[in-house]
Amino acid sequence: NAGVTQTPKFQVLKTGQSMTLQCAQDMNHNSMYWYRQDPGMGLRLIYYSASEGTTDKGEVPNGYNVSRLNKREFSLRLESAAPSQTSVYFCASSAGSNSPLHFGNGTRLTVT
Amino acid sequence: GQQVMQIPQYQHVQEGEDFTTYCNSSTTLSNIQWYKQRPGGHPVFLIQLVKSGEVKKQKRLTFQFGEAKKNSSLHITATQTTDVGTYFCAGRNFGNEKLTFGTGTRLTIIP
Numbered sequence: 727n728a729g730v731t732q733t734p735k736f737q738v739l740k741t742g743q744s745m746t747l748q749c750a751q752d753m754n755h756n757s758m759y760w761y762r763q764d765p766g767m768g769l770r771l772i773y774y775s776a777s778e779g780t781t782d783k784g785e786v787p788n789g790y791n792v793s794r795l796n797k798r799e800f801s802l803r804l805e806s807a808a809p810s811q812t813s814v815y816f817c818a819s820s821a822g823s824n825s826p827l828h829f830g831n832g833t834r835l836t837v838t
Numbered sequence: 839g840q841q842v843m844q845i846p847q848y849q850h851v852q853e854g855e856d857f858t859t860y861c862n863s864s865t866t867l868s869n870i871q872w873y874k875q876r877p878g879g880h881p882v883f884l885i886q887l888v889k890s891g892e893v894k895k896q897k898r899l900t901f902q903f904g905e906a907k908k909n910s911s912l913h914i915t916a917t918q919t920t921d922v923g924t925y926f927c928a929g930r931n932f933g934n935e936k937l938t939f940g941t942g943t944r945l946t947i948i949p
Binding site: 757759761766767768769770771774776782784785816820822823824826827828829830831832 | 844847868869871873879880881882883886888926928930933934935936937938939940941942
């Protein structure tokens with residue numbers, strides 16, 4: 727069982743470059759999430775999607791865009807990367823508001 | 839917006855000692871979840887609490903949800919080296935899919 731798969735695992739970008747982080751889940755979950763994790767700040771929600779075709783902003787959406795391509799896939803795009811976006815990014819999925827989150831293994835992004 | 843605070847930020851204990859982390863929300867929650875993240879890993883779901891005053895146990899771990907549904911705690915009895923990691927609480931407001939994580943408590947064990 728793959729669960730939640732994130733790609734890539736590691737990425738180094740230069741300031742101003744763009745990239746898309748990919749996330750796919752095979753659990754038929756309705757909800758999907760993107761979090762970033764920085765030392766001492768826990769997990770902060772960037773965007774989430776409660777169902778296919780809908781997306782909503784979280785706590786820290788500036789500088790990011792998302793696409794819920796279908797029920798399985800939820801991608802996160804950085805249009806013009808900044809050093810402040812250096813972080814570990816986690817994708818997660820959930821069956822609904824009373825269900826736990828299942829996390830991917832994360833993407834470690836460094837912006838120089 | 840909703841804020842979820844956790845204390846302490848760090849806790850170092852001797853193996854065999856007890857450990858407690860506390861979670862406080864600025865708003866009333868519909869439910870609260872607890873996660874554990876091992877060093878270098880991803881958060882893994884431990885438990886969900888839904889009812890006011892609810893207490894749940896998992897072996898040496900005891901989880902409580904406050905009467906006002908604004909605070910929660912995780913207590914570990916007789917810690918072991920396998921308990922090392924960061925423990926996060928995460929809360930949801932009513933009718934909202936958004937799950938807000940606390941800042942986490944990093945537990946280290948001194949053998």
